[in-house]
Every structure is written in C-alpha cells, then in structure tokens.
Amino acid sequence: MVSWKGFRVGRSKTAGSRPRQTPRPLPVSRVELGDFTPDLDVYLGLVAYLQLALFESLGRASSITPSTRAKALTGVVATSTLERHKALLAEIERQGGDAADVMQPHSALIDDFQRRTGGGDWHESMLATYVAAGLLNDVFIRLAAGLSADYRERVVAALELGAETDERELVAELSLAIGADPKLASRLALWGRRLVGDTLLVARAAISASHQSADDERLEPVFTELIAAHTRRMDALGLTA
Amino acid sequence: MVSWKGFRVGRSKTAGSRPRQTPRPLPVSRVELGDFTPDLDVYLGLVAYLQLALFESLGRASSITPSTRAKALTGVVATSTLERHKALLAEIERQGGDAADVMQPHSALIDDFQRRTGGGDWHESMLATYVAAGLLNDVFIRLAAGLSADYRERVVAALELGAETDERELVAELSLAIGADPKLASRLALWGRRLVGDTLLVARAAISASHQSADDERLEPVFTELIAAHTRRMDALGLTA
Numbered sequence: 001m002v003s004w005k006g007f008r009v010g011r012s013k014t015a016g017s018r019p020r021q022t023p024r025p026l027p028v029s030r031v032e033l034g035d036f037t038p039d040l041d042v043y044l045g046l047v048a049y050l051q052l053a054l055f056e057s058l059g060r061a062s063s064i065t066p067s068t069r070a071k072a073l074t075g076v077v078a079t080s081t082l083e084r085h086k087a088l089l090a091e092i093e094r095q096g097g098d099a100a101d102v103m104q105p106h107s108a109l110i111d112d113f114q115r116r117t118g119g120g121d122w123h124e125s126m127l128a129t130y131v132a133a134g135l136l137n138d139v140f141i142r143l144a145a146g147l148s149a150d151y152r153e154r155v156v157a158a159l160e161l162g163a164e165t166d167e168r169e170l171v172a173e174l175s176l177a178i179g180a181d182p183k184l185a186s187r188l189a190l191w192g193r194r195l196v197g198d199t200l201l202v203a204r205a206a207i208s209a210s211h212q213s214a215d216d217e218r219l220e221p222v223f224t225e226l227i228a229a230h231t232r233r234m235d236a237l238g239l240t241a
Numbered sequence: 242m243v244s245w246k247g248f249r250v251g252r253s254k255t256a257g258s259r260p261r262q263t264p265r266p267l268p269v270s271r272v273e274l275g276d277f278t279p280d281l282d283v284y285l286g287l288v289a290y291l292q293l294a295l296f297e298s299l300g301r302a303s304s305i306t307p308s309t310r311a312k313a314l315t316g317v318v319a320t321s322t323l324e325r326h327k328a329l330l331a332e333i334e335r336q337g338g339d340a341a342d343v344m345q346p347h348s349a350l351i352d353d354f355q356r357r358t359g360g361g362d363w364h365e366s367m368l369a370t371y372v373a374a375g376l377l378n379d380v381f382i383r384l385a386a387g388l389s390a391d392y393r394e395r396v397v398a399a400l401e402l403g404a405e406t407d408e409r410e411l412v413a414e415l416s417l418a419i420g421a422d423p424k425l426a427s428r429l430a431l432w433g434r435r436l437v438g439d440t441l442l443v444a445r446a447a448i449s450a451s452h453q454s455a456d457d458e459r460l461e462p463v464f465t466e467l468i469a470a471h472t473r474r475m476d477a478l479g480l481t482a
Contacts, residue, residue, distance in 0.1 A: 056304045059303070063355075103312075
C-alpha cells in the first residue's frame with residue numbers, strides 16, 4: 001500500500017485478482033490544475049522527454065515479449081508514444097525552442113523514474129506503461145488548462161493521440177494474462193502499488209515546476225482524484241490497487 | 242573485409258577516417274528485383290517485423306545515448322521507423338491478415354540479425370540503423386516492383402517515410418563524432434564491415450523467399466549495386482567500407 005501525503009492508495013485487503021468483463025469508463029476530470037501550470041518550455045520539455053522515456057521502456061519490453069502478438073501490441077503502443085512525442089516536438093519548435101535544450105533539464109528526474117519502473121518482464125513493463133501513461137497523461141492534460149489558448153488545444157490533442165485505444169488494448173491483453181495466472185496477478189498487484197508511488201513523484205514534480213507553492217491545499221483533491229483514477233485502472237485489470 | 246558470393250566489400254586498405262563536407266547523393270536504383278518478389282503476406286510480414294526490430298535497437302540505443310541531443314535524434318529516427326511499421330500494418334490489415342500471424346514466420350531470422358547488430362554503444366547502434374535501414378530499404382523498394390499495382394505505390398511510400406531526412410541527420414551526427422575522434426572512426430569502420438555481412442544475409446533471405454531460384458545470375462548485378470551503395474553510405478561518414 002502506498003500513501004501520498006496522507007492519501008491511502010487502494011484498499012489493500014487482498015492482493016488478488018478479480019477479472020471483470022468490461023472495465024468501467026474513467027470519469028471526466030473535475031479538478032483543474034491550471035494554476036499550477038509551469039512555463040510553456042518547462043511543460044513541453046518535461047512531457048516530451050517523458051514520452052521518450054516511455055518509448056525506451058517499450059523498446060526494452062518489445063525485446064523480451066512472450067509472443068509475436070505481444071510484440072505487435074508493444075509496437076502499437078510505442079508508435080502512439082512517439083507520435084505524441086513528435087507532436088510535442090512540433091510545439092517546442094513552434095515556440096522557437098531546441099528540443100534537446102528544452103528536454104535536458106528533466107533528464108535526471110525522468111531517467112530515474114524510468115530506471116525504477118522499467119519492470120522485470122514484459123507484463124511488468126506494460127503495466128508500468130499503462131499506469132504511468134494513464135496517470136501522467138491525466139496530470140498533463142489538467143495542467144494544460146493553464147497554457148496560453150493558442151497552445152492548449154494542440155497540446156491536449158497531442159497527449160490524447162492513441163491514448164484511449166492503447167489503454168483498451170493493454171487492458172485486454174493484461175487481463176487475459178492475469179486471468180490465466182493467479183501468481184502473475186498477485187505479482188502485478190504488488191508491482192502496481194510500487195509504480196503508483198514512483199509515478200506520483202513525477203506528477204508532483206510537474207506540478208511543483210510552476211511558480212505556485214505546490215503545498216497549496218488545493219492540490220489535495222487533485223491527488224485524491226489521481227489515486228482514485230489509478231485504483232479504477234487497476235480495477236479494470238481485476239487487480240486490487 | 243566482407244565478401245558476398247565473390248563480391249569484395251569495400252577497399253579495405255585503410256580503416257581510417259576521411260571526413261567530407263557534403264556526401265554525394267546516392268544514385269537511383271537501376272536493377273529491379275520484381276522477379277524475386279515474395280508473396281504479399283511474406284513481403285509485408287518480413288518488412289513490418291524488420292521495422293519492429295529496428296525500433297527495439299533504437300530503444301536500447303536511446304537508453305545509452307551520450308547526450309540529450311543524441312537521444313532526441315534517436316527518438317526522431319525511431320518515430321519514422323514506427324511510422325513505417327504502422328503504414329505496413331495498415332497494408333497487412335487491408336489484405337485481411339493478422340499482424341502477429343504475418344510477422345511470426347520471420348522472427349527467428351530478424352531477431353538473430355538484431356542480436357548481431359545491436360552494437361556495443363550508441364554510435365555503433367546508430368551506424369547499424371543507418372547501414373541496415375539504408376541497405377534493406379533499397380532491397381525492399383526494389384522488391385516492391387513485383388507487388389500488385391494496388392499495393393506497390395503505398396508500400397514504397399511507407400518505406401520512404403522519413404528515410405531521407407533521417408539518413409541526412411544520422412550522417413551529420415555520426416560524421417561530427419567521427420571527425421572528432423580517430424579511435425571511434427576506426428572502430429566504426431570495422432563495425433560497418435561486420436554489419437554489411439549480417440545485413441546482406443537478411444537481404445538474401447528476403448530475395449530467396451520468392452518462388453524463384455535465388456541463385457539466378459541476374460542477382461549478381463543487384464548485389465554489386467547494394468554493396469556499392471553501402472560503400473557510398475560509409476563514404477558519406479568519412480569511413481572506408
């Protein structure tokens with residue numbers, strides 16, 4: 001069980017598997033983060049570099065897939081990840097920035113995140129992608145509310161590229177494997193709890209990169225919602241968060 | 242020095258560095274391979290799986306980059322690689338195939354190729370991408386001549402996605418590094434000779450997958466041209482092939 005500033009993540013009674021037929025849809029975001037949006041170049045550099053890190057993890061996952069079917073899915077998810085990256089690079093270019101210069105300041109944070117969440121096998125890697133891409137996409141889409149109007153829509157569209165389809169396919173593939181193997185189910189439930197802590201650290205860093213004090217009590221409902229969404233994501237796999 | 246059915250690859254006198262200001266443009270293909278085109282599903286499965294393997298190597302290269310600038314370039318090249326993969330998957334779908342089923346028969350050949358050509362560091366990985374993507378793209382574009390008219394153009398367009406720009410950027414980045422470090426230059430010259438042998442094996446397998454006998458003497462001028470194009474590619478880096 002992971003706690004974040006007093007918010008308990010998940011229910012933690014059993015680390016078992018509860019397969020579902022159809023995952024419940026995630027509710028629409030309610031709490032905005034527009035007051036905590038960092039400067040445009042910080043925002044774009046961080047989220048563009050994050051996509052590169054996810055791509056690297058997916059490349060590694062692809063080389064240790066259990067089957068060609070799993071490898072094909074990994075390629076599909078990696079493709080959307082790099083499409084998002086490319087669309088974000090276009091925004092960096094639009095504002096006159098250099099991709100490497102704008103991404104560089106975030107390498108230590110994200111490289112560390114990537115090392116901690118790479119996973120020991122294909123299933124762990126894909127759960128990490130599902131959890132991290134899901135949670136951090138949520139955060140960056142909320143933070144986009146504070147971007148200037150001429151960037152906001154395009155950035156949100158970039159972040160949404162392939163996200164819904166990929167999430168659906170990842171859930172289908174992981175659920176199948178989890179349903180067939182109770183040992184994998186409990187291992188992934190544990191792994192999911194570790195992942196959410198590391199992922200929330202990145203979320204926290206993104207929010208703290210603004211000029212606002214990140215200890216603001218307005219953040220509490222945001223983290224409550226992020227954790228609730230994470231619990232629903234794990235639930236969709238039949239895993240206790 | 243690598244030989245291929247009697248064709249000596251490169252000049253092999255010196256393994257040194259000869260930086261150039263502007264690489265000569267590669268000449269337009271002359272010898273067609275349309276008589277050796279395998280069945281559509283074999284062709285598409287092989288080339289789609291190859292792009293996945295290149296993506297995996299790039300993911301690994303990205304995680305060992307010497308700089309954020311190198312990582313950004315790796316991401317750009319990986320993006321085009323997966324854009325090609327995606328466009329090829331669309332063709333597999335168009336002909337009613339399942340991506341995993343169509344790619345599966347080629348996994349042993351390509352996984353082995355990838356293991357042998359992964360490279361020990363970022364520069365070796367990127368040289369491998371440059372050499373393999375360059376040479377095999379050449380081969381598959383020539384083989385596309387034998388595809389049915391309603392597939393040919395789209396497949397060639399898929400293979401050309403980003404290829405020219407990426408090649409230019411790879412040459413610029415590798416040339417800089419080679420010009421600054423004579424030891425790297427001679428190491429990469431050796432590595433390039435090993436790569437061309439492994440890459441020609443995949444080219445050979447692609448051509449042999451047709452129903453034609455691949456020992457046909459018509460293949461000799463093709464291999465001569467492929468090797469000449471490889472030599473020009475190494476030359477563009479200031480390396481002796």
